[in-house]
Amino acid sequence: MSPATLDPPLHLDVLIVGAGISGIGVAHYLQAETRDKTFLILEARDTIGGTWSLFTYPGIRSDSDLYTFGYEFNPWREESSIAPAKMILDYLERTVEDEALHARIRLQHHVTSVAWESADGRWRVEGEDLASGKHFELTSDWVFNAGGYYRYDQGYTPDFAGAEKFRGEIVHPQHWDRDLDYANRRVVIIGSGATAVTLAPTMANSAASVTMVQRTPTYILEQPARDRVAHMLRRLLGFRLAHRIARAKNVYMQQLFWKVSRRHPDLVRKLIRRANVKALPAGYPVDVHFNPPYDPWDQRLCVAPDGDFFRAIRDGSLTIVTDHVVGFTENGVKLKSGAHIDADIIVTATGLNIQPLGGASITVDGETIDLTQHVSYRGMMLDGIPNFAYAIGYTNSSWTLKIGLLAQYFTRLLRYMDEHGWNACCPTLPPGGLTTRPLLDFGAGYVQRSIASLPRQGSASPWLTSMDYYGDVKLLKRAPVQDGNLRFEVLGARRKATAA
Numbered sequence: 083m084s085p086a087t088l089d090p091p092l093h094l095d096v097l098i099v100g101a102g103i104s105g106i107g108v109a110h111y112l113q114a115e116t117r118d119k120t121f122l123i124l125e126a127r128d129t130i131g132g133t134w135s136l137f138t139y140p141g142i143r144s145d146s147d148l149y150t151f152g153y154e155f156n157p158w159r160e161e162s163s164i165a166p167a168k169m170i171l172d173y174l175e176r177t178v179e180d181e182a183l184h185a186r187i188r189l190q191h192h193v194t195s196v197a198w199e200s201a202d203g204r205w206r207v208e209g210e211d212l213a214s215g216k217h218f219e220l221t222s223d224w225v226f227n228a229g230g231y232y233r234y235d236q237g238y239t240p241d242f243a244g245a246e247k248f249r250g251e252i253v254h255p256q257h258w259d260r261d262l263d264y265a266n267r268r269v270v271i272i273g274s275g276a277t278a279v280t281l282a283p284t285m286a287n288s289a290a291s292v293t294m295v296q297r298t299p300t301y302i303l304e305q306p307a308r309d310r311v312a313h314m315l316r317r318l319l320g321f322r323l324a325h326r327i328a329r330a331k332n333v334y335m336q337q338l339f340w341k342v343s344r345r346h347p348d349l350v351r352k353l354i355r356r357a358n359v360k361a362l363p364a365g366y367p368v369d370v371h372f373n374p375p376y377d378p379w380d381q382r383l384c385v386a387p388d389g390d391f392f393r394a395i396r397d398g399s400l401t402i403v404t405d406h407v408v409g410f411t412e413n414g415v416k417l418k419s420g421a422h423i424d425a426d427i428i429v430t431a432t433g434l435n436i437q438p439l440g441g442a443s444i445t446v447d448g449e450t451i452d453l454t455q456h457v458s459y460r461g462m463m464l465d466g467i468p469n470f471a472y473a474i475g476y477t478n479s480s481w482t483l484k485i486g487l488l489a490q491y492f493t494r495l496l497r498y499m500d501e502h503g504w505n506a507c508c509p510t511l512p513p514g515g516l517t518t519r520p521l522l523d524f525g526a527g528y529v530q531r532s533i534a535s536l537p538r539q540g541s542a543s544p545w546l547t548s549m550d551y552y553g554d555v556k557l558l559k560r561a562p563v564q565d566g567n568l569r570f571e572v573l574g575a576r577r578k579a580t581a582a
């Protein structure tokens with residue numbers, strides 16, 4: 083895809099920030115469910131796909147099945163339902179093609195600030211065209227921020243004492259060196275999240291040894307990479323209908339598993355332990371390496387497609403060590419227990435740096451917005467910020483399930499405003515305010531490190547950031563657009579025209 087430049091002066095109905103899976107999905111709904119809205123997606127990178135083009139570490143794949151992580155409107159046609167990044171990228175490229183969205187995407191356009199001006203009833207958007215190095219400006223009635231939730235330029239690495247002494251290579255999965263040759267070398271992976279669980283069995287295929295050092299164990303479950311029911315349905319009903327049914331089945335299973343986990347954590351813990359015992363060699367210390375101190379779904383569960391992770395442990399190519407890294411030495415990693423693990427390569431799978439809303443500064447009538455002072459409305463807008471929506475998906479099931487629902491609410495809202503002749507809409511807290519709490523009830527390290535910098539949520543709908551898909555279907559697809567918490571207005575030129 084070749085970069086293109088904006089033709090100033092430009093005014094849009096909707097600006098979408100980010101051409102990841104969320105931004106592309108929002109663009110589809112905007113195109114399909116509103117009439118004649120002008121919109122563009124501005125994407126800072128030189129390619130679409132966000133997460134799925136950024137990460138290139140060995141084995142990079144989804145944890146979710148693509149019947150739910152893919153779009154409702156575009157059937158998943160591949161053999162495997164847990165998919166490698168390349169397959170997801172191809173799917174996104176195909177979606178852009180099928181939906182004729184190429185002309186709507188401007189690559190290498192980094193949005194640096196969005197400023198709401200009530201006098202004009204629109205956003206003034208500024209940024210940099212990274213191809214030409216030129217500044218650009220445009221105005222837009224709405225900003226839909228689909229800029230993701232983490233920094234692209236820098237993954238998270240804690241300060242490891244002695245890192246400078248290590249004579250081998252240190253690599254962070256977010257900045258993978260494609261030339262890194264790990265065949266027949268000793269690898270230590272630090273971390274226990276989805277990235278470490280993906281990397282470990284993949285590298286173990288050719289490394290001399292792989293040791294995954296984890297401070298805290300994670301729940302890991304074997305899952306077939308291929309969805310047999312979906313394949314049978316495809317043969318009988320064709321791709322489109324099979325996708326719909328497989329998606330409904332998998333949503334149901336994800337939600338059921340999550341709800342049972344929340345209500346009966348001890349039962350689910352026992353069931354996961356039983357599955358782990360079965361998958362590991364006899365006498366393996368399951369209660370040391372597979373026994374997280376938190377309940378299932380306090381953090382995202384990790385998936386081992388076709389049991390790859392357990393197979394690598396069984397065949398001896400992967401070793402798990404549960405301990406604290408106290409520092410690096412010339413030859414490897416020193417642990418709190420006093421043990422030392424020799425390494426030629428250290429992979430710091432230590433996580434992400436959260437960055438809300440793509441890092442663009444937001445002002446409303448000249449005042450800089452401090453996100454921590456704002457409360458999320460229907461999980462997609464913020465009180466006191468007019469004509470602004472954002473894409474944060476589920477953390478307990480496929481991210482995109484939520485994005486589809488909130489994009490549908492967004493298009494309903496635009497149609498509702500058009501019907502009434504309004505051009506400004508702002509969520510407004512009830513008189514007396516709300517008791518608020520952190521935006522996400524999620525224990526992952528990267529969320530906990532940054533939770534204080536995120537907006538807040540209330541304790542009841544519509545101010546709650548819900549993780550309940552079926553509840554969200556009611557709230558976002560079916561409930562009336564106006565519930566008394568939105569202030570609608572006519573602003574700017576349209577106001578002057580109405581008054582005249």
Ligand SMILES: Cc1cc2nc3c(=O)[nH]c(=O)nc-3n(C[C@H](O)[C@H](O)[C@H](O)COP(=O)(O)OP(=O)(O)OC[C@H]3O[C@@H](n4cnc5c(N)ncnc54)[C@H](O)[C@@H]3O)c2cc1C
Pocket residue numbers: 099100101102103104105124125126127130131132133134137143144145146151191192193194228229230231232234276277439440441442473475476479480481482
């Ligand atoms: C390795 C990894 C694996 C994951 N696996 C899963 C999974 O299996 N299932 C699941 O549900 N979730 C998973 N997630 C979470 C995942 O990030 C989301 O599911 C989803 O890909 C996020 O898509 P997005 O479009 O919202 O954001 P992103 O993929 O982050 O895309 C955001 C885009 O916005 C652009 N952008 C950001 N700021 C600006 C700006 N200021 N101006 C212009 N452009 C901007 C970025 O360049 C990027 O292209 C995973 C995350 C990671 C890191």
